Amino acid sequence: MKILITGGAGYIGSLLVPQLLNKGHQVRVLDSLLFRQTSMLPYFINPDFEFIKGDVRDVETVKKAVSGTDVIIHLAAIVGAPACKKNSQLAEDVNYQGTVNINEARTNSQKMFYASTGSVYGKVENICTEDLQPKPLSIYGDTKLRAEKEVMKKGNSIAYRFATAFGLSPRLRLDLLPNDFVFNALKNHYLVVYDKHFKRTFVHVKDIVSAYLFGIENFEKMKNEVYNVGSEKMNKTKEDIANIIKQKINFEILFVDKGIPDPDQRDYEVSYKKIRDKGFETSIDFDMGIDELIRGLQTVDVANPFSNL
Ligand SMILES: NC(=O)c1ccc[n+]([C@@H]2O[C@H](COP(=O)([O-])OP(=O)(O)OC[C@H]3O[C@@H](n4cnc5c(N)ncnc54)[C@H](O)[C@@H]3O)[C@@H](O)[C@H]2O)c1
Incomplete structure (x- = not known):
């Protein structure tokens, strides 16, 4: 085609x-x-x-x-x-x-x-x-x-x-939440997490x-x-994500109650039943994706060229 x-x-x-x-x-x-x-x-x-x-x-x-x-x-x-x-x-x-x-x-x-x-x-x-x-x-x-x-x-x-x-691509984006978390954990050795109970997908x-x-x-x-x-298995709070990364690399997490509000107010669980019923399921789980980010982002030096801003 x-x-x-x-x-x-x-x-x-x-x-x-x-x-x-x-x-x-x-x-x-x-x-x-x-x-x-x-x-x-x-x-x-x-x-x-x-x-x-x-x-x-x-x-x-x-x-x-x-x-x-x-x-x-x-x-x-x-x-x-x-x-x-x-x-x-x-x-x-x-x-x-x-x-x-x-x-x-x-x-x-x-x-x-x-x-x-x-x-x-x-x-x-x-x-x-x-x-x-x-x-x-x-x-x-x-x-x-x-x-x-x-x-x-x-x-x-x-x-x-x-x-x-999330994950690595030749046109890297470091503004995406898991990519940003891993990058900061690796490079700055600390992470400030706002609204830790917010559920994201x-x-x-x-x-x-x-x-x-x-x-x-x-x-x-x-x-x-x-x-x-997406996948229901990938419905996670921001705290979950920070803790998954923390199990893999050593850095400090600072949880802060209120931060800059998410303009899209994304704090919910999403159902993926409709596409699953058609026969589609995702295959890469969070652990695999985070491992990829840790291994790959260690080789990346600069932050800004990949910004979407
Ligand atoms: N990555 C995500 O998390 C995500 C989630 C939901 C939806 N999407 C959607 O997926 C699509 C791709 O997103 P992405 O993450 O690859 O973003 P990206 O910014 O990497 O890709 C956008 C591409 O569009 C090109 N572009 C921008 N303006 C253009 C224009 N005026 N004419 C021609 N090309 C132009 C850019 O050069 C870039 O290659 C977008 O429509 C986005 O809204 C992405």
Whole structure:
């Protein structure tokens, strides 16, 4: 199949691209290389790989990128509440309008995957399922939800609402909570943890890739639905995460009652039954992912180049 990945040079995309090439697909990436990342360089040797350096805000570029593809995996975005708050107009233009541009450029027969997020839900009192009415609290959640609705309205599409990703990728992100915790534990030898009882939910970045491979193979039985993507086994409090890391490396933890509030107010357990019932389960558990981070991040010297801000 011919597959377009927007934002393919990013944290998730740079692990997804080689997997799709290995499966024999033709892969076209549209990415503005916002972080000057070099994550796509290994694939230029492959004749099945094509790269368009461009912006999802540019309608002509988007039309060119979308044309002739069977499947579109739309990842390009300004990611996370802090990055969107920093430049809210850019977040609106990229996350909402950029998605509209892709969606309008595709025909009804071109399948589309939309990368949504648990941040669309806002504050949730009980177990979070896909049936809940999302009430996003951040610009990130709001732009991502409105864009998700546009894609789902057109049909022939699947939206994945991902848990917070973690793990290593060629386009490293150190703003993600487990990655940030391990990095600080290793480099500073202490960690300040706010709101330790807050319940969060996680998914390893390679399991996100697996969810896309699964979705491509099972598109017909999954289409026109929204799915939470993660695992109940990865519903953890911030205290749990700090303590799991503490069992593996030596550092000090300082628990502080009140800190900077999470703009998305994520403090809930999420159900992943809907996607499990279709046959998808994650395979990387928290221990494996934390071990990977400890081994890998020891080799990383600098913090800032990988920031999403
Ligand atoms: N990583 C997570 O925890 C997580 C969780 C839920 C949802 N998501 C969603 O998954 C998608 C990918 O996230 P990621 O973690 O890989 O983030 P990322 O920031 O690493 O990737 C985003 C990519 O989009 C590109 N990009 C940004 N603006 C662009 C533009 N205007 N035109 C073209 N390309 C542009 C960037 O260069 C980057 O390669 C996003 O849509 C995000 O909302 C991620």
